[in-house]
Amino acid sequence: MSAKASPLILALGWIALPLLAQEVTQVSPPAAKPAEKAAFEFHDGDKVVLLGNTVFEREQRFGSLEPRLALALGDTKVSMRNLAWSADTVFGHARSYFGPPEEGLQRLTGHLELLKPSVVMLCYGSELAFEKLGGLPDFLTGYRNLLELIRKHAPGARIIIVSPPPLETLPPPLPDQTDANKSLSSFRDALRKFALSQNTYFIDLFELMGGVPKPGVIVKPLTENGVHYTREGYDKLSTKLVEGLGLAIPTVAPAELDPIRREVLAKDELFFNRFRPQNETYLFGFRKHEQGQNAKEIPMFDPLIDQADGKIQAAKAALLAGKKQL
Template sequence: MRKLSTTLSYILFWLFTLSYGKVTAQNAAPKTAPADTNFNLKNGDRVVFLGNSLFENDMPYGYLEFVLTTRWPNQNVTFRNIGWTGDTVWGEARSYISSPSAYDLLIEQLTKAQPTVVFISYGAIEAQEEEEGVARFKQGLNKLLDKIEQLGAKAILLSPIPMMTTETPTQVAPRNAMLELYATTIAKTAAERSQRYIDIYQPMLALNKQVKISDNGVHLNETGYYYLATTLEKGLGLTPRQDSAIINISKNAGESTAPVKIINAGKDKGQVTFTLEPEYLPLPLPQIAEGTADKAQLIKIPGLKKGIYTLTANDDQVITASAAQWKEGVAIRHGASFNQAAQLRDLIFKKNQLFFQQYRPQNRTYILGFRSHEQGRHVKGLEDLNIIIAWLEGQIALTRHPKPMVYQLTLVK
């Protein structure tokens, strides 16, 4: 009997493997497929993040908004995050006891946000319905895209992210097979409608093998959103945020590459003063920055005489390294520009926090719902939050511009 049971187990495992392999092979998520190669944001654009927890959980970090608002610092672009944990293309997570219906509320919130560009992240929840739910998902996605077109906005579709836990491997494989199936559906829908699709499934799957980007295997942590932001930039066809800056003082007259301008290169090569004029603010590193150093800007200074050198920016110490290390390139992860980037990120967080409280008040039933006869007077308070939100957006606009920094490299020993 035990032998028969063992044989049956092998047969069932073999059948599952064939079935899973077939689903994976037929429905592997396509690579990023842009509808056009020249993505840009212009003055007056309103970018809306619409979807499930992938967007809502970025609110404490603000990475997605940060990378976009700093790419076009001279353009007045504003952002609204209406991601909702557990949501679907039918708005099913947004339901309340009173009207409007969940889907009508989704459309109401989207319309009120006045988008010109909408990033869409759905499919993770719907994938729980497996193959049987694909048709309904595609129907809802197309209906949502029709509405976005009616609003005159451009849609950019993202794939779901994979399940990343290793604690339950028997559950991960079939779950990820379904996520890939829905990612393929999203990609095909985008292609049919000539809209941009960005695959974040494969990049996150690969990154998870190198860096801890999730604490629970389902949602991204701060490091995960840091990498998602750079993946988004790449998917939009944007150039890398940071390039190496090279200062060659092997001769008395120093030479440099943009965005560096040499002010003074001492003949004794013991001191170099230069300005760095970055095009964008640096992307703030997560608190646990292990494995993210490759994203930092490198400053290479060959030609220094042997010794230890300290780099200061506007008289604040940045980093100390040897001449040999400066020759190879030193990663810059501190300084005034990083302080400015952190300040910008904090402003983004405060603005998004206020907007969240406005469009999803905790006591919605009493202010906007069927018991509004009790506390409906507070609607005015929700509307008044627009004044503070607008002020914070003004502060964001002032802070997102990178400032030229004067650096000085000095021989200390």
């Protein structure tokens, strides 16, 4: 018999090849799913400091974030201090008062050394929405310097970087925010890479809050003016922030949160007066020769703030205990 294959055998071989390929495909294991992002790990006794501009500073008006985070952490107890400053930048412009930005960073240094945070959550960069990303290189340099400052004066602090949330287009005469949101989307992409390079935890609040909105006027706004969030806006923003940390908030009615929220608002007011007294120029500045003797009263806020922390934890424990009994 000839060693050369006959045409019939060759034809049968060509028919069998697709069948074999199909059989191999069927028995191949399914492709592995991408690994889910690990939850941020909080430790009992953590002190969380919020740093940023208006997005974070205005949160203390509503007390939305801390109650939700407290419930999501269950028996783990953490405290929160809001060091955010409206219109501030990574360079320290707003918190510098009348001096250069360096003065603002010096003030921040003092606050970090006082508080000794173990977790710092930052939200900066909203201004990049209107600068068409022209200032992005300088911004990232400033952000890197700010992180170095935090790590120097709060050694061991774990850092969370949060992207700014989207803006809303409201009826005229308020502006259309379409282009600004496109800039924020591109900025978010750059910030994600930066956060990874700095070995920090990243929360994409821009996408969690809906990403680039559809063109046109927002039907049910969560902001007062397209930029500043309302109480309902902060309730959603806070919920998404906690989800971005990889945590789950127990199901509670809004009214059930009110006892914790009230204690948080009281604590935040005490802390605001502690670190930003209205007459600081007279207490510590160039007019301290007039009322500087009253500066000794400012540290007296500290035990009151600690007591307020205890009331927050007690209100949380009462709510969780009630849930367990149901």
